[in-house]
Amino acid sequence: MKEKHAVPEQPPALRRSLKLWQVIVLGLGYLTPLTVFDTYGIVTQETxxxxxxxxxxxxxxxxxxxxxxxxxxRAFPVAGSAYSYTRQTINPYLGFLVGWVSLLDYVFLPIVNVLLGKIYLSAAFPAVPDWILGLAIAAVSTAVNLRSINATANFNTFLVAFQVAVVTIFTGxxxxxxxxGAGGSDPFAFTPFYDANMTFPTLMAGAAILCFSFLGFDAVTTYTEETIQPMKNIPRGIFLVALLGGVIFITASYFTQxxxxxxxQFANPDSxxxxxxxxxxxxxxxxIFLAGSVTAALASGIASHTSASRLLFAMGRExxxxxxxxxxxxxxxGIPVVNVLLIGVCSLSALFLDLETVLAFINFGALTAFTAVNVSVIAYYFIRKRQRSLPDVFRYLLSPLIGASFVAFLWFNLDSHSLTLGxxxxxxxxxxxxxATRGFREKPPVIEFEEAI
Incomplete structure (x- = not known):
């Protein structure tokens, strides 16, 4: 008799179906175009x-x-984002810690969006108890994410389009x-960008606040295993989400200024x-603007819900x-349905937590991920692969060092509450x-990235 060989068990895999425009929509939903107005008052005073x-x-x-x-x-087309990159390029223990801390960003952002949505809806429906409004937002986000990734992206398209429409109308x-003549200036004055009273320290203080408006472009990497041609479309998606978000923010803030x-002149200058x-x-x-704010919280909640469930999947698969x-x-x-339900349950903690605490967790998690990814580029390309030609020195050493330097500035400006909780x-x-590793005597398991392509 011929000996039967056992077929090696294939790791669970997500279904690859997202197109580039869907990746961008999910990223913009996470980014939240209307957030330009949430920070406008504070940063106007700061700058x-x-x-x-x-x-x-x-x-x-x-x-x-x-x-x-x-x-x-391009090197590691997997769903784990900063967690996977650090595990593969630096150290599996450090990779776990980056993933653990990154959970603060990914898991708490659905919570903050339930909190914000509850606040906006309370303004429109003051007679409805807060807990009912929060429960409704969490339920909708979970229900949308229980469908296929394509259905989730398509639903978020309408929410993002409505936000962009509100920003466009506001700007018009x-x-x-x-x-x-009500603003006392002409539509193309240069004063919001520069005048003699502008100082660099105040600009950097304002930029430190506004950098957190860009949280979302990094979440695009969690859709890697569900994207068609990920090594081409995900890098494009990351860049375009950040760039399009920046264009929206700069244009809207310019004309608002x-x-x-x-x-x-306003009763509440901060908001x-x-x-x-x-x-x-x-x-x-x-x-309409209030409806846009509710839509923004829901769109970001859905996109962040999706990303968090994929990060948990990457950690679970390993x-x-x-x-x-x-x-x-x-x-x-073809989705991690248990993780989707778990994130939905976690988002209900918005009924008990305050906004300051949740934001503190998010900021610490995001900066940890940003730092780890910049360092991973240097560790993988410049050190391990020894790609050290003149162009490579800029691509794989100077560029991530510049990115890490900006992130270091954000760390310096992080409040003590965020540092303590983080x-x-x-x-x-x-x-x-x-x-889990018996006192670091056992290494955390590492999946080869080729298995997840």
């Missing part, structure tokens, strides 16, 4: 009326890190206000957008988290790793 210039600096900083993400995608009304050069929308388009446009739970793929839908979470991860 003395030069928000567009602060956005230019933030965009330049983020594009260097976006470039590093693109380089790593601002131009009309400027043309009518000209239309409202003095925000001290003047509801009052500005009322002045620009009356009660009708204010209602058995860093229990594979039977986190590494499961639904045979018909360090506590990191210490919990180290404790879990000690137990």
């Amino acid at each position: 003395d009326g030069h928000v567009p210039t602060a956005y230019l600096l933030a965009l330049a900083a983020m594009l260097f890190t976006a470039s590093s993400y693109g380089k790593m995608v 009304l601002a131009i009309s206000r400027i043309s009518g 000209l239309a409202f050069p003095n925000i001290k 003047p957008s509801p009052e500005m929308s009322l002045l620009l388009g009356g009660a009708l446009f204010q209602s 058995n860093v988290l229990p594979r039977s739970i986190f590494g499961y793929i639904h045979p018909r839908l 360090i506590i979470w990191a210490l919990l991860g180290i404790g879990y790793l000690l137990v």
Whole structure:
């Protein structure tokens, strides 16, 4: 009799079907175009009326890190993002810790979007209890993510398109206000970008705040295993999400700055957008603007829900988290359905947490991922692969170092609350790793990236 050889078990795989435009839509949904108005009041005061210039600096900083993400995608086209890159290029223990801390960004962003959506809906429906509104937002996000990745991307397309329409209308009304002389300037004045009173320290302080508006381009990498031609489309998607987001932010803030050069006229200068929308388009446009804000929270919640479930899947497939739970793929839908449900349950913590705490976790997780990816480029290409020609020195050493330098500046500006909570979470991860690896005597399992292509 011939001996039968066992067929090696294939790792669970996500279904590859996303096109480039769908990747961009998911990234923009995560990025949230309307967030330009959430930070506008604070940054206007911080920069003395030069928000567009602060956005230019933030965009330049983020594009260097976006470039590093693109380089790593070409080398390791898997769903784990910074977690997978660090494991493969530096050290599996460090990779686990990066993944553990990155969970703060990926898991807490769905929570913050439930919180924001609840706040916006409460303004429209004050008689409805907060917990019902929060539950409704979490339920919708989970239900959308329980469909195929294509269906999720297509649904988010409508939400992103509505946001862009609201930003466009707002900008058009601002131009009309400027043309009518209400802003005291002309529609093409250069003062929002530069004047004699502008100082570099205040611009950098504003840019440090605005860099967090770009959270989302990195999440594109979590769709790698579900994207057609990922080594071409994911790097393009990363760059285009950051660039398109930057163009929207700079354009909207420029005309808003000209239309409202003095925000001290508003009752709430830190958050003047509801009052500005009322002045620009009356009660009708204010209602549309509020609907856009709710839509923004939902779109970002859906996209971040998707990304978080894929990061958990990558960690589950490698058995860093229990594979039977986190590494499961639904045979018909081709999605990590258990992870989707778990993120949905986690997002309900928005009913008990406050916005400051959730944002603190997100900021720490995002900066950890940004730092790890820039360092991974140097470790893989410049050190391991020894790609050290003159062009390679810029691509694989100087460019990620510039990106890491900007991220270091953001670390310096991170508030103590974020640092404290982030360090506590990191210490919990180290404790879990000690137990899981028997005091570092066993290495965390590593999946070869070719298996996931």
